Amino acid sequence: MKRILSCLIAISIAASLCSCSSDSNSRKLRITVLDVGQGDGIVLQSPSGHVVVIDGGPGPKEDEPGKSTAGDEVVVPFLQHEGIGTVDVMVLTHPHEDHVTGLLAVLHSERVLSVLDGTVVPLPTEHYKEFLTTILDDNIPYRKVRRGTEINLQDGVTLDCLSPPPTGLPFGADLSNSTINNYSAVFRVNYGSTRILLDGDAQQEAEDNMLNAYGPGFLKADVLKTGHHGSRNASSAEWLDVVRPTFAVISCGRHNLFGHPNKETLDRLSAIRARTFRTDQDGAVTIISDGSSVSVTSFLGRGG
Numbered sequence: 001m002k003r004i005l006s007c008l009i010a011i012s013i014a015a016s017l018c019s020c021s022s023d024s025n026s027r028k029l030r031i032t033v034l035d036v037g038q039g040d041g042i043v044l045q046s047p048s049g050h051v052v053v054i055d056g057g058p059g060p061k062e063d064e065p066g067k068s069t070a071g072d073e074v075v076v077p078f079l080q081h082e083g084i085g086t087v088d089v090m091v092l093t094h095p096h097e098d099h100v101t102g103l104l105a106v107l108h109s110e111r112v113l114s115v116l117d118g119t120v121v122p123l124p125t126e127h128y129k130e131f132l133t134t135i136l137d138d139n140i141p142y143r144k145v146r147r148g149t150e151i152n153l154q155d156g157v158t159l160d161c162l163s164p165p166p167t168g169l170p171f172g173a174d175l176s177n178s179t180i181n182n183y184s185a186v187f188r189v190n191y192g193s194t195r196i197l198l199d200g201d202a203q204q205e206a207e208d209n210m211l212n213a214y215g216p217g218f219l220k221a222d223v224l225k226t227g228h229h230g231s232r233n234a235s236s237a238e239w240l241d242v243v244r245p246t247f248a249v250i251s252c253g254r255h256n257l258f259g260h261p262n263k264e265t266l267d268r269l270s271a272i273r274a275r276t277f278r279t280d281q282d283g284a285v286t287i288i289s290d291g292s293s294v295s296v297t298s299f300l301g302r303g304g
């Protein structure tokens, strides 16, 4: 299965139209955590121009039905601004609305070469069903993504999937928010000696499971995109003590109803001296790696 998947992705990438740029970022990896409001929408651009989109942000607010989604307003305009017409790999970390909805706009406006889906317990929602039927209708190669899957972008950048676990239902089979969150796909992005951990909406149970599955050296990262929008139930002290990121990025919406990020989580991040960026305060946050060092800049001006 793993070999089939790696093969599929390698073939897809070889066939893609490379949107390589000749600017100073041409040998750099760029990961942009977009300001999609209360959700996640992340675009990875590899040194040779391969593109991975991980989640697409939420739909319109409940009091604004009919308004366009974060995909229409943020993710697709960003891809167009970057001159990206082809997405090599689209990833859905888990089927919650604040991750899947914006991906529909990307599917409808971009050429998407392959889709990886972290979903373990399917949600019977309209948008997740539309996601699956669009992929089927457009004949896009589709696979589930599990621990052990590797995405190789063939230019020095690889993504290791660390979660969800490959077998079993260690977090239960119910449709509660925390169960669905814990099955979220988590990736370690590798470029040269640099490591960037993208935690999706993983909460403490998933963090503990990864701590048991991997040694501490493997989980050490330069940057952590924190799990579940900075909620109290993610980014545990044990997890942060092993990951020890120099930078942390929290994707959350201004004045969100959930109180994200939680003060306890922010305190835990400051206790390990992580320099923390928040999309609600900093706008889009861009992580740049040249393979030996990492820098982080934000749309509203902070950097480090």
Ligand SMILES: [Zn+2]
Pocket (backbone or CB within 6 Å): 039, 040, 096, 098, 099, 201, 228, 229
């Ligand atoms: Zn979420």
